[in-house]
Amino acid sequence: MKAYPDFGHPQGMGASPWFTIRSSKLYPDFGHPEGMSASPWFTVKGNQLYPDFGHPQGMGASPWFTIRSSKLYPDFGHPEGMSASPWFDLR
Helix, strand or coil, X not given: CEEEECCCXXXXXXXXXXXXXXXXXXXXXXXXXXXXXXXXXXXXXXXXXXXXXXXXXXXXXXXXEEEECCEEEECCCCCCCCCCCCCEEEC
16 A cells, blocks of 8 residues: 555645555655655554654654545644645555
């Protein structure tokens, strides 16, 4: 499964995946502005995503995203705050 920028993302929708999801981890993909990475940026716990050791800001205890209906919405832990618009589409 991959995560593509959706209409709520500050940089707009995108045709290239920013993340690949494997074993409850999200890894930056070729479409990500910072390029691909073998280190996970996020870990899925329930329906929330938490920054993992590979994230530039390090691991985090607060969720950055919530999964709802195959979409990722910024959560209270995200530096830009929560949003009612999805930032990523999962497909």
